[in-house]
Amino acid sequence: MDAPTPARPLMDGWFTLDPAHPHLLGNRCTRCGTYYFPKLRTGYCRNPDCDGETFEEIELSNEGTLWSYTDAAYAPPPPYVAADPHVPFGIAAVQLEKERMVVLGQLATGTELRNLELGQPMKLVLEALEDGRLVWKWQPLEGAK
Amino acid sequence: MSAQHEIAILGAGMHPWGKWGRNFVEYGVHAARAALREASVPWRDIQFVSGGATMRNGYPGYVAGATFAQALGWQGAQVNTSYAACASGSQALAAARSKILSGECEVALVVGADTTPKGFLKPAPGERPDDPDWLRFRLGITNPTYFALYARRRMALYGDTQADFARVKVKNAAHGAENPNARYRKRFTEADVAASPVVADPLRLMDICATSDGGAALVVSSLDYARRHGHAAAPRVAAISTVTPTFASAQVEMPDIATDSAVACGPHGFRAALPRKAYEEAGIGPEDVSVAEVYDLSTALELDWIEDLQLCPRGEAAALTRSGATRIGGRLPVNPSGGLACFGEAVPAQALAQMCELSWQLRGMAGARQVKGARVGITANQGLFGHGSSVILKR
Numbered sequence: 287m288d289a290p291t292p293a294r295p296l297m298d299g300w301f302t303l304d305p306a307h308p309h310l311l312g313n314r315c316t317r318c319g320t321y322y323f324p325k326l327r328t329g330y331c332r333n334p335d336c337d338g339e340t341f342e343e344i345e346l347s348n349e350g351t352l353w354s355y356t357d358a359a360y361a362p363p364p365p366y367v368a369a370d371p372h373v374p375f376g377i378a379a380v381q382l383e384k385e386r387m388v389v390l391g392q393l394a395t396g397t398e399l400r401n402l403e404l405g406q407p408m409k410l411v412l413e414a415l416e417d418g419r420l421v422w423k424w425q426p427l428e429g430a431k
Numbered sequence: 432m433s434a435q436h437e438i439a440i441l442g443a444g445m446h447p448w449g450k451w452g453r454n455f456v457e458y459g460v461h462a463a464r465a466a467l468r469e470a471s472v473p474w475r476d477i478q479f480v481s482g483g484a485t486m487r488n489g490y491p492g493y494v495a496g497a498t499f500a501q502a503l504g505w506q507g508a509q510v511n512t513s514y515a516a517c518a519s520g521s522q523a524l525a526a527a528r529s530k531i532l533s534g535e536c537e538v539a540l541v542v543g544a545d546t547t548p549k550g551f552l553k554p555a556p557g558e559r560p561d562d563p564d565w566l567r568f569r570l571g572i573t574n575p576t577y578f579a580l581y582a583r584r585r586m587a588l589y590g591d592t593q594a595d596f597a598r599v600k601v602k603n604a605a606h607g608a609e610n611p612n613a614r615y616r617k618r619f620t621e622a623d624v625a626a627s628p629v630v631a632d633p634l635r636l637m638d639i640c641a642t643s644d645g646g647a648a649l650v651v652s653s654l655d656y657a658r659r660h661g662h663a664a665a666p667r668v669a670a671i672s673t674v675t676p677t678f679a680s681a682q683v684e685m686p687d688i689a690t691d692s693a694v695a696c697g698p699h700g701f702r703a704a705l706p707r708k709a710y711e712e713a714g715i716g717p718e719d720v721s722v723a724e725v726y727d728l729s730t731a732l733e734l735d736w737i738e739d740l741q742l743c744p745r746g747e748a749a750a751l752t753r754s755g756a757t758r759i760g761g762r763l764p765v766n767p768s769g770g771l772a773c774f775g776e777a778v779p780a781q782a783l784a785q786m787c788e789l790s791w792q793l794r795g796m797a798g799a800r801q802v803k804g805a806r807v808g809i810t811a812n813q814g815l816f817g818h819g820s821s822v823i824l825k826r
Contacts, residue, residue, distance in 0.1 A: 387693065
């Protein structure tokens with residue numbers, strides 16, 4: 287048997303592929319310091335007081351605090367590719383302190399909603415969606431609960 | 432705002448909300464004719480037709496103003512179509528107000544109508560990772576996801592419970608039971624809500640609004656025209672706020688998967704900015720409000736709106752609801768129409784439906800739903816891509 291093919295990222299250039307320490311890839315205005323995720327691609331900073339037009343690619347903090355959470359009890363519509371039958375999954379909104387922004391993502395498989403508490407530390411992990419495509423997910427920092 | 436910046440509402444009309452599955456034009460024309468009848472304005476006298484566009488019904492929906500004008504019978508009026516997601520009706524009204532206040536026309540018809548598919552609202556097909564609306568659905572993030580994230584915040588920050596959310600549904604269902612234009616007219620108990628399945632924890636099916644077919648229309652005019660045509664006491668539009676968010680927008684909003692970064696500019700909330708501008712424009716404050724129609728996409732969002740409208744301090748809307756103040760007969764009725772809980776969302780018609788209800792409330796025509804002595808009403812709604820509105824009517 288061949289080794290299993292590594293899961294293909296859902297999108298290229300959105301996150302690093304280091305399985306131990308993955309990072310979301312954003313960019314940052316070199317003039318005012320505003321971060322963007324997904325990467326700003328228009329070439330013009332969205333800060334109304336900034337006329338910045340140059341951006342550096344950056345790795346976003348891969349730890350943050352839980353801003354809120356929920357789950358998807360019903361299969362989302364396309365373009366989500368749901369398993370049949372649908373397996374409910376959690377969704378988290380995580381506050382990144384340095385970037386002063388909140389980023390959504392699914393919760394890592396096996397995370398129990400009832401154990402979560404707002405403000406608790408979370409970390410970024412890579413995991414496949416139901417259709418096998420690799421994306422970022424959020425997981426409680428002290429391992430999956 | 433002084434009276435010279437106000438316009439009059441001469442008539443309101445609706446096509447009942449439902450899942451009728453018919454062409455949206457039919458609902459719009461039905462609503463328009465009802466509004467014209469109530470205003471006693473012949474269709475031929477309308478000088479400007481302002482439509483709210485629908486994105487789900489092909490080209491006729493993109494040019495809804497002209498589509499309705501043709502269906503009512505071309506008579507040479509000026510025409511406009513506005514699209515601003517859930518705020519489309521308010522923008523269509525704003526276009527009519529501008530025409531009237533600039534003297535380009537005296538009397539206008541504002542119409543919105545929609546036919547919606549079943550289930551979750553979903554994006555157009557195709558592979559479009561640069562479209563944030565496509566991207567979030569690809570990740571499994573639906574509209575109820577956002578409503579649930581906000582609801583969970585309320586539970587953690589203010590101690591709200593699922594029973595508090597259920598109470599909003601029970602209250603709105605009781606209001607809608609008396610509304611012939613509502614889609615759902617059944618009364619429910621907190622136990623009924625608790626027995627419905629969880630869609631997006633902590634929200635249940637009965638906490639979340641459906642999508643509907645429907646149509647709503649207003650006939651509006653200059654105050655001078657209103658006086659000359661026996662409508663001197665008609666309700667007036669005192670403010671139309673359609674402001675954008677301010678960077679850095681601090682709450683993750685549909686359809687984004689991240690907020691703005693607030694490192695260079697401080698964080699700003701969006702919802703609360705909408706009524707703030709409306710109060711400023713009308714020259715009144717929340718203490719003057721006698722009735723409100725707010726966008727209860729979820730039960731918990733009604734509580735957020737009550738606070739964003741400054742009708743109570745932040746975090747106290749659940750207690751206000753428990754006290755009965757937001758029921759018809761209470762101190763400050765919210766969603767006397769039954770709200771989205773009883774209507775479901777018909778996007779380009781919904782902001783106008785809110786104004787129809789307030790117009791009837793201010794005229795004392797709301798029957799069993801009448802809020803006694805209603806003098807000032809405010810609406811609030813929010814849609815995708817930084818659109819939202821808040822409109823103040825007064826008499």
